[in-house]
Amino acid sequence: MSTAGKTITCKAAVAWEAGKDLSIETIEVAPPKAHEVRVKIAYTGVCHTDAFTLSGKDAEGEFPVIFGHEGAGIVESIGEGVTSVKVGDHVVCLYTPECKECKFCKSGKTNLCGKIRATQGKGLMPDGTSRFTCKGKKLLHYMGCSTFSQYTVLADISVVAVDPKAPMDRTCLLGCGITTGYGAATNTAKISPGDNIAIFGAGCIGLSVIQGAVERKAGKIIVVDINDDKKEWADKFGATDFVNPTKLPAGVTIVDKLVEMTDGGCDFTFDCTGNVGVMRNALEACHKGWGESIVIGVAPAGAEISTRPFQLVTGRVWKGCAFGGVKGRSQMPGLVQDYLQGKIKVDEFITHRHPLEDINDAFHDMHAGDCIRAVITMDE
Ligand SMILES: NC(=O)C1=CN([C@@H]2O[C@H](COP(=O)(O)OP(=O)(O)OC[C@H]3O[C@@H](n4cnc5c(N)ncnc54)[C@H](OP(=O)(O)O)[C@@H]3O)[C@@H](O)[C@H]2O)C=CC1
Ligand SMILES: N[C@@H](CCC(=O)N[C@@H](CSC=O)C(=O)NCC(=O)O)C(=O)O
Ligand SMILES: [Zn+2]
Ligand SMILES: [Zn+2]
DSSP, X not given: OOOTTSOEEEEEEEBOSTTSOXXXXXXXXXXXXXXXXXXXXXXXXXXXXXXXXXXXXXXXXOSSBOOOOEEEEXXXXXXXXXXXXXXXXXEEEOSSOOOSSSHHHHHSSOSOOOSSHHHHHTTOOTTSOOSEEETTEEEBOSTTTOTTBXXXXXXXXXXXXXXXXXXXXXXXXGGTHHHHHHHIIIIISOOOTTOOEEEEOOSHHHHXXXXXXXXXXXXXXXXXXXXXXXHHHHHHHTOSEEXXXXXXXXXXXXXXXXXXXXXXXXXXXXXXXXXHHHHHHHHHXXXXXXXXXXXXXXXXXXXXXXXOHHHHHTTOEEEEOSGGGOXXXXXXXXXXXXXXTTSSOOGGGEEEEEEGGGHHHHHHHHHHTOOSEEEEETTO
16 A cells, blocks of 8 residues: 555654653654655664764754654655655665755855755754654654654655665665765865875774775874774774874873874874864874865864964865765765775674664664664664
8 A cells, every 4th residue: 555645654763852862752754745755764873963963062953853864765755846766766865965956066166055954954844844743743854864763754855866786774874974984085185195194083984084095095094082992993994003192191292193103294184073172183283384184073062163373374274074075966876886896895884783662772882982883773
């Protein structure tokens, strides 16, 4: 019996308020409107950014809401005017959409898209309304995806069809973390062979920066993390050196150490922690004259970065990166092929798996420090 055009009742992990565990609820998901797609989510990753917004530190964080933005599934139905995907397509959800028509998409200078960002940031669909209700209450969307629901509705510019031969418990992870790190190294930084780089934070993002740096034949790939247990992970992904900044000799800063290890400073550094003090160290560890520091980490509302202007006057560059600079609808199919051909690691990032009803364990795993990525099976 077709569900097209009808409201679907399903399970979802609902965040009723900041700082509290998610609650598995029965919700209603309305049919997609024009230029919208309803997707049956098969698997979703749990990203640190989900935890960041759940903590209440996200300036755009509103509740009650269905989180999740690292998901893959199958198109259940499409709204009027949708031509980019069809029912039955295997898709990856895109929290950075690609309309291909706005000033951003046409600029050739960014992967950011401006078409729906204003409503997306308010947790709403492009028409300013929500497709989710629970116990008579409206639930907000998250990052345009809300993949912690068995069915979700997205704008058609926020999904992309990919090869159905690629397992969805892997392609979901290309929806955020792995693509972000890999793209930061290969798109945003444009690492050249022999460049010396430093990566602060050996989580999912940092490890994926490593794989991009290895592909670009970087010279030294120095990983900086306060957790010694991450050295093994860093080595596995191809790091050449590991430094724990909390274990340096008295009077030696991480900047001193990195400048000494790289004959004057790094060609590129990457913040993959969201810590603004780390961001400053990452910039100041760059080589005078040309070093570039890429900010990837998400910092709490109100947090600011600072450095002496002299650091920039003498040639260092401070820039940021969203979703690895990747244009999702144009580039995701190719990234999935790269995965299928063994050019990009994905399987190696999966350390935990949980059914939807145990999704809170994934958040607890993340804070335990031994989790790179947890994958949630939505229909178990
Ligand atoms: N810009 C973008 O498009 C995206 C940004 N993000 C953001 O990127 C950041 C990383 O995400 P993710 O990899 O999933 O997060 P993780 O928490 O998995 O990784 C962060 C790593 O940094 C380490 N760390 C924490 N503090 C420090 C410090 N002071 N110095 C060195 N290492 C430190 C952590 O160690 P420990 O485990 O011991 O805490 C952990 O290993 C987050 O802020 C996330 O919100 C994520 C996806 C996309
Ligand atoms: N709402 C947050 C935004 C935090 C942020 O920078 N998000 C990243 C993606 S993080 C994915 O895990 C991003 O791509 N931002 C681009 C955008 O358009 O939001 C806040 O206000 O801090
Ligand atoms: Zn994410
Ligand atoms: Zn656009």
